[in-house]
Amino acid sequence: MRVLLTGATGFIGTALAAALRDRGDDVVPIVRSVPQAGEAGIDLVEGTIDATRAPGGSLEAFDAAVHLAGAPIIGRWTSRRREQIRSSRIAVGDLLSRTLAGLEQPPAVFVSGSAIGYYGDGGEAELDESSPNGKGYLAEVCRAWEASTEPARAAGIRTVVIRTGIVLGHGGALEVQEKLFRLGLGGRLGSGRQWTSCISLRDEVRVLLRAIDDATLAGPVNAACPAPIRNADFTKALGAAVGRPTVFAVPAPALRLALGRGAADEMLLASQRVLPRKLLEAGFTFEHPTASAAIGAAIRCRRVSQ
Numbered sequence: 001m002r003v004l005l006t007g008a009t010g011f012i013g014t015a016l017a018a019a020l021r022d023r024g025d026d027v028v029p030i031v032r033s034v035p036q037a038g039e040a041g042i043d044l045v046e047g048t049i050d051a052t053r054a055p056g057g058s059l060e061a062f063d064a065a066v067h068l069a070g071a072p073i074i075g076r077w078t079s080r081r082r083e084q085i086r087s088s089r090i091a092v093g094d095l096l097s098r099t100l101a102g103l104e105q106p107p108a109v110f111v112s113g114s115a116i117g118y119y120g121d122g123g124e125a126e127l128d129e130s131s132p133n134g135k136g137y138l139a140e141v142c143r144a145w146e147a148s149t150e151p152a153r154a155a156g157i158r159t160v161v162i163r164t165g166i167v168l169g170h171g172g173a174l175e176v177q178e179k180l181f182r183l184g185l186g187g188r189l190g191s192g193r194q195w196t197s198c199i200s201l202r203d204e205v206r207v208l209l210r211a212i213d214d215a216t217l218a219g220p221v222n223a224a225c226p227a228p229i230r231n232a233d234f235t236k237a238l239g240a241a242v243g244r245p246t247v248f249a250v251p252a253p254a255l256r257l258a259l260g261r262g263a264a265d266e267m268l269l270a271s272q273r274v275l276p277r278k279l280l281e282a283g284f285t286f287e288h289p290t291a292s293a294a295i296g297a298a299i300r301c302r303r304v305s306q
Contacts, residue, residue, distance in 0.1 A: 001025040003212070004040065004059065004107070006092060007068030011172045012113075012164075012204055016066065019205045028054045028062070030096070032069075044091050049099050061105040064212045067093050067112040067149075074173060077137070077263045086141055089113070093148035101155035110152040111211045114163045116197055116224060118142035121270040124195075128277040129163070129220045138266045146220065158218050160211040165224030165274060168294040169201025170301040178242060178299065186239050187248030189255060192232030195273035197224035200294035201301075203286050210284060222276040229291040237292045241299050 003020055007013035008029035017027045028040060030049065035041035040051040040059065051059045069092050071084040093112055100106050119127045120134015133143050146161045153159040168174045180186055199207070207223045229237070239246035255264035276284070288294040 001063040001212075002055075002061070003027050004030055004062050004065040004096075005068065006030045006042070006066070006096065007070060007113070010068060010070070011169070012167060012201070012208075013068045015169070015201055015205050016068065016208050019209060026055065030069075032092075042092060042095060044087065044095065047095060049095065059099065060103055062107045064109045064111065065096065065100055065107045065152075066208065066212070067096055067110070070113060073138070073263075073267065075263070076258075076260050082137070086144070089141065089145045090148050093145060094151075097149050097152040100157060101151040106152075106155060106157050108215075109158045109160065109212055110149060111160045111162065111208060112146070112149045114142050114146050114161045114220070116163050116165045116222065116272050116274045117266065117270075118146070118163050118220075119272055119274065121265075122195070122273055123271050125273065127222075127272065127274045129222055136266045136270075137262055158215065160217050161220045162207060162211060163220055163222050163224075163274075164204060165197035165199050165222075165272070167201050167204050168198050168291075168298045169204075170298060172201070174238075174295070174298050177238060181238055181242050181244050181246070184244050186235060186242075186244060186246045187250055188232045188235045188246070189250050190231070190252040190269045192230060192235065192249065194231050194269055194271035195228045196231050196234050196291070197228045197272050197274035198234075198291050198294055199224050199286075200288040200297050202297060203288055203294070206287070207279065207284070210279075210282075214282065217278070217282060221278045222274050223279070224274045224276055225286055225289050225291065225294060226276055226280060227290045228273045228275070234291050238295055241292070241295045 030040045035053045040054045042049050071088040117138030120139040149159050235246045
């Protein structure tokens, strides 16, 4: 299989590219820098994708395209950071989608990233793929991110949007948390009652591979383990995994002071009790079905790599 991939050097993209190559697939990264041999380059200013250095010199006749590019959302949301978050997801997704739609031999499937931020703060409600778009900056970004895939879908390309929860693996947000917890500084965020929906990096890659391969999957798909957990319990599980106490709590006002109200409320304090109904109905089996299992797998992976 020949696969186009944006975000190939990111946390999830690196793992997906490795998994694709391990099973014998050819991966062609799409980069925003000057493309090297074997890569395609995307230019948002010119509105073009240059495939002259990709194998075959064209985007024609690829089997799949996957869009995982996206600037990190962790940190204070300055106006510049907000624009980077949007353009890296939406502008890139729109240009790629329109380009794929215009090919004579388009790929059979287009898989695009998204996030459970689509649902906003859901409180105690269980959220599945049929739940409505929520409120807030991240919810709006996710809505537009998903809408950017419409040209590909309208052209008859099977389009899958992966609404991903917090991905736990070697690297990513968990690495920062683990360092704090090992120093004995781990604690719940705010009240700790907000629901957290996460997924191991291993299962995230398996979901993406399933989306590429399974012709029955289309539309939004939640990528989160089937057992959401409250932040206070997530905190205890991570503390237990690293053998450190979790006596601290970070008050909501302190989080808002550090990150700004929007980023703190939407990234850390929002409650998202997300269920992967489509995956379960499709018979997908999680290797790490709970947060504790996903945390344990991530920490074991980190130890092995050290």
